[in-house]
Amino acid sequence: MIRFDAVTKQFPDGTVAVDELSLTAPTGKITVLVGPSGCGKTTSLRMVNRMIEPTRGTITLDGQDTGRMNEADLRRGMGYVIQHAGLFPHRTVLDNIGTVPRLLGWDRRKTREVSRELLERVGLAPELGARYPAQLSGGQQQRVGVARALAADPPVMLMDEPFSAVDPVVREQLQDEFLRLQAELGKTIVFVTHDIDEAIKLGDQVAVLRVGGRLAQVAEPSYLLAHPADDFVADFVGRDRGYRALGFQDAPRLPLRSERTVLLGERPGTTDAAWLLVVDDDRHPLGWVEPARIGDRPVTEADLHRGGTVAREHGSLRSALDAALSSPSRRGVIVDDGGALCGTMLAHEVLTAIEDTDRPERDEADPVHGGASAVHDAEGAA
């Protein structure tokens, strides 16, 4: 657990980058620091491993004051990932990953093994191990950066906009794989980003900072979306809050209707329906066809309209609504965990389900910190 206790950073020229920040980053969770430029999020992060020294206040790591620990030892116990990876150009990828183990004195063989394992774990081909950073793409370099941070298996990871320097498609892949890794490893992570969507997607707890380094609100993502503490947070979180919040709410048992299907290669048969769902032999939905256009001949791939998204039965309300809205027939396709068809539902049916769900309750006593208590309770129990 990392705790900020009224931490302030004031630079010699008078600028206050961080102003009395008090925050707890629970063990095993991802805490995201987010805010506009100049809000002190990177400064705060860099104070955790003392790349920058606080002017006032203390930061404790599992109860120990970081200010009293040896700097190099402190940093070797934390994974550090920065925006442009900061890989050492003169070392191979494998040697880069093995940096901290070597610093800690691990023997070469063990370091190599661990490095190779991690290379695979972050989704890179083994051949890349012998290459140099200059030969890698931006996304690959970032993955190596993450692997390097994980090499000595530190309990804490500090990440400063690690996915910002890559293009959106790569960024999404990296984010998804990051979440997968965290599910396996359960590290205490402090993550900085300027992108509120990234913060909401990745964070177990999101801390919004305002310019001047003050904490505006710290809460779980769904609480943040439902109850922004003030206008600044509301503005920063942005539009489509309601819609995005649906992404956090799992669909309750949805009323599904059964849907008539046709196999690819079969004839549609007689029907009045404007649209017909095509499935394969495993009852996986492939797309919709218009029987009127096909008439009496078999359904082929060329006839398929693939426009609609498909939602899982116990997935989020958001995906269910999107399935209904995007379907050519206006009937959202719902599948089970194996991808086989369960049934369909209409948009207004999803909306009824939405209206029946509860929003997170607002903490009247402490709008700024209220939404974080659930996260901390879980931590306390751990």
Added chain:
Amino acid sequence: MTWLADNWQTVLTLAGRHLYLAGVPLVVGFLVSIPLGWVASRWSRSYPVIITSTGLLYTIPSLALFVVMPIVLGTRILDPVNVIVAMTIYTVALLVRTVADGLNAVPDDIEQAATAMGYRGVRRLLGVELPLAAPVISAGLRVAAVSNVSIVSVASILGVSQLGDLLLDGYNRVIWGELLTGIASCILLALALDAVIVGGTRVVTPWLRAQEARA
């Protein structure tokens, strides 16, 4: 500095010759290095060839180059032309790389915007790329100017007359006033050339002054 007071006319004459021997190669070398540097920057296959061969020439010590010139040019050893040609070769060797790197450093998007507007070839070079590469090229030119002044003084050993004469004579006849005057004159000449180049660059790059003013 009584020596200087007594001999200032000689010093001025020698300084004039020195300026000529150092300056002409500077100008000629600069003019030659522009097209060469441009070729090297534009056709990347030529870059290593041009840079390595000029680099090779720069490697040769100056006195050696002065001495070998008569064989190449068919002149007598005393002839100042040896010095001028050798110094020009040096200047070119130094500046080709600077010009090429300076031109390469012009951002791609500016070059492409210029091309899209219809600037091509030499016009683009003169109108867009050279002005933008001016700071880098100017830095190289300053180094060349100062080096040239120092190297030219060595030519006194060959009997080519310029400020180096003061050094040689001051040493041979142990006249400290003369020796020190020689050293000081060379330094002053070098600094003067440097200042002229800095000034010239400022005149040619008014946008940089505007940037400085804003910052």
Added chain:
Amino acid sequence: MIGSVLAWFTDPANWQGEDGIANRLLQHLGYTAMAVVLAALVAIPLGLWVGHTGRMRWLVSFANSVRAVPTLGLLFAVSLWLGPKIPGDLAFTVPSILVLALLAIPPLLAGTYAGIEAVDPAARDAARGVGMTSGQVLRQVEVPNGLPLMMSGFRSAVLQVVATATVAAIIGLGGLGRYLIDGIALGDYPQTAGGAILVAVLAVVLDGVFAFVQRRVVSPGLTGRHVGGRGKDSRSVAVEADRPSADVRSSA
């Protein structure tokens, strides 16, 4: 003319003895080595320090301004000043070595400083962040990454010294410069030209040797000479380090 120069080279008598080519060559190499080592003892630690801490950058600009002093003048002045104070034959070599070392300092200092300065700030930040001590950052990250420019500066220094050592023959230093100076004094052009050619060849060969060393010593990750896989924009980096930097533009 060329014929007589060739004759000078092929005369075996010119290769032996104190004034022989072999001996003069060794002397020249010896003086060069001495001067460069002396200069390195001062310039490299200083350059590393200025580059690593970022303080006293003016030292580098100041060292570069030494270029304005005419080398001939410096040689003469130091020789006149120190020569009488030194006994025996050393009176001819000590002033020269001193000046040679002094002239080798600016390129070495500038190259070392520029090399450290040019290290990717992200890599430097990451090095501190993963827990390297200041010394480890310098040794394990800054120096290896600064090597291309440092070696460039080193090669510049070597050339500077070889060239000036040639001229230093005029204040009594041995080495290949003797042929030039004595040849001019005697009007013996074959000797002069022969000496000049020897010096030129020595300079080119030395530079070639160090260029080779540079290629071996600098990590392939920096030069762009990779085994398999594409190198991204490695061309300019590779050639950048491939020749001695005449000016090391980063200062002034």
